[in-house]
Amino acid sequence: MNDILPEQVRRWHQLEADFRLHAELYGYAEVRTPLLEHTSLFSRQMGETTDVVEKEMYSFERHGEQLTVRPEGTASAARAYVEHSVHAKEPITRWYYLGPMFRGERPAKGRYRQFYQAGCEVLGDAGPVCDAEMLDLIAGFLRRIGVPDFTIHVNSLGSAGTRGRYRDKLLEYFTPLRDRLSEDSQRRFERNPLRILDSKDPRDQEAAKGAPSILDLLDDDDLAHWKGFLHALDVLGLPYVVDPGLVRGLDYYTRTLFEVKAVGSDLGAQSTLLGGGRYDTMIESLGGPKVPAIGFAMGLERLLTVIPEPPPRRGPGCFIAPIGAAAADRALLLARELRSFGVRVELDGRGVKLKPMLRRADALGARLCIILGDGEIERGVVTVKDLVGHAQDEIPFEGAARVLADRVSEPSPDISHARGLR
Numbered sequence: 001m002n003d004i005l006p007e008q009v010r011r012w013h014q015l016e017a018d019f020r021l022h023a024e025l026y027g028y029a030e031v032r033t034p035l036l037e038h039t040s041l042f043s044r045q046m047g048e049t050t051d052v053v054e055k056e057m058y059s060f061e062r063h064g065e066q067l068t069v070r071p072e073g074t075a076s077a078a079r080a081y082v083e084h085s086v087h088a089k090e091p092i093t094r095w096y097y098l099g100p101m102f103r104g105e106r107p108a109k110g111r112y113r114q115f116y117q118a119g120c121e122v123l124g125d126a127g128p129v130c131d132a133e134m135l136d137l138i139a140g141f142l143r144r145i146g147v148p149d150f151t152i153h154v155n156s157l158g159s160a161g162t163r164g165r166y167r168d169k170l171l172e173y174f175t176p177l178r179d180r181l182s183e184d185s186q187r188r189f190e191r192n193p194l195r196i197l198d199s200k201d202p203r204d205q206e207a208a209k210g211a212p213s214i215l216d217l218l219d220d221d222d223l224a225h226w227k228g229f230l231h232a233l234d235v236l237g238l239p240y241v242v243d244p245g246l247v248r249g250l251d252y253y254t255r256t257l258f259e260v261k262a263v264g265s266d267l268g269a270q271s272t273l274l275g276g277g278r279y280d281t282m283i284e285s286l287g288g289p290k291v292p293a294i295g296f297a298m299g300l301e302r303l304l305t306v307i308p309e310p311p312p313r314r315g316p317g318c319f320i321a322p323i324g325a326a327a328a329d330r331a332l333l334l335a336r337e338l339r340s341f342g343v344r345v346e347l348d349g350r351g352v353k354l355k356p357m358l359r360r361a362d363a364l365g366a367r368l369c370i371i372l373g374d375g376e377i378e379r380g381v382v383t384v385k386d387l388v389g390h391a392q393d394e395i396p397f398e399g400a401a402r403v404l405a406d407r408v409s410e411p412s413p414d415i416s417h418a419r420g421l422r
């Protein structure tokens with residue numbers, strides 16, 4: 001779990017603001033659900049035999065209830081959708097969310113126990129165009145934030161019937177190889193052979209090399225959906241890789257599945273920036289009506305690893321350096337007045353000599369340094385040192401805030417030192 005210090009939080013704010021803006025362009029509105037849910041919500045929806053449910057959830061009992069700190073956002077959003085009968089209010093719902101998720105995984109670069117996801121969910125639209133448009137949103141967002149290169153991987157798991165037939169085929173295929181599989185895969189073999197395809201264990205990966213492709217088993221409706229999806233991706237000019245081995249680590253998926261991977265990053269095994277897919281049966285299994293759904297979530301830490309650093313934060317518009325007790329009182333009021341004009345102000349209240357205060361003003365990259373000592377008070381002025389243009393003058397204390405606010409909003413004489421602009 002990471003502490004995120006202010007220098008980094010700026011990047012987070014920017015990324016979150018970009019995401020909100022982009023998602024809203026596509027008609028999504030934010031939903032906020034609790035960090036805690038009943039454990040059964042996740043175990044039933046994500047699947048008892050998934051890694052997340054078997055080994056990674058932070059679960060505990062309180063007041064006789066089994067609770068889990070959310071490992072993802074989809075099941076919570078679906079629960080809220082059913083609980084508030086949202087289907088009765090609108091035929092199509094587009095929600096996005098941003099926030100921390102918790103999984104007790106083995107930590108590595110790009111893999112944390114508290115990590116942040118931004119995700120989108122569409123409920124009420126079964127059509128393949130919706131799936132392609134979601135990838136359009138994603139690709140546009142990744143370009144907007146400056147992800148240098150990425151690949152889109154797609155697959156279809158078919159509907160529930162297709163999945164069942166695929167499961168049988170996989171059992172048949174893996175049975176003679178069973179002894180060569182990892183312990184986890186041997187244990188979950190009968191209950192969930194699809195997990196073997198998703199395993200990171202080299203023994204499982206080797207065994208899965210010749211596994212049958214689910215794309216060969218799709219029924220007519222699944223196939224029409226799959227083709228419609230690929231057609232819409234082609235219309236949008238989005239390049240993609242068809243990856244029949246892509247099954248993803250959660251059990252709720254049906255039909256369309258996708259992942260986006262960073263190319264050329266140093267994230268190693270964690271280069272998957274985001275993943276998602278359809279979950280057309282979840283709403284019904286939560287006691288709601290038959291409502292199809294699709295969504296995705298991306299890991300914000302991973303995105304921040306691959307996007308460029310922003311320029312350094314600009315310094316305050318005004319740095320106020322008071323010398324002596326009387327000056328300190330005036331400085332307090334001047335600082336407040338300047339801020340009321342929208343100027344960012346740093347008031348040095350340490351009561352130190354001028355030199356260390358000037359040093360600090362410089363270090364902060366302030367535009368103007370306002371010096372207030374006994375001499376200034378006697379003359380009814382403040383001394384204004386322009387730290388960018390290197391000029392110095394005096395202005396009357398009366399009305400100084402307005403004059404300083406105007407100066408700060410003027411373009412800097414030297415743009416390369418523009419850090420001090422308001």
Ligand code: HAM
Binds near residue numbers: 073110
């Ligand atoms: P997921 O593949 O488990 O899917 O997670 C989505 C993304 O969250 C991953 O691609 C990765 O970027 C990030 N992520 C996951 N675990 C970690 C971790 N331990 N540390 C850092 N980042 C991580 C879901 O969560 C689904 N709810 C996505 C979805 C939404 N499907 C339909 N709707």
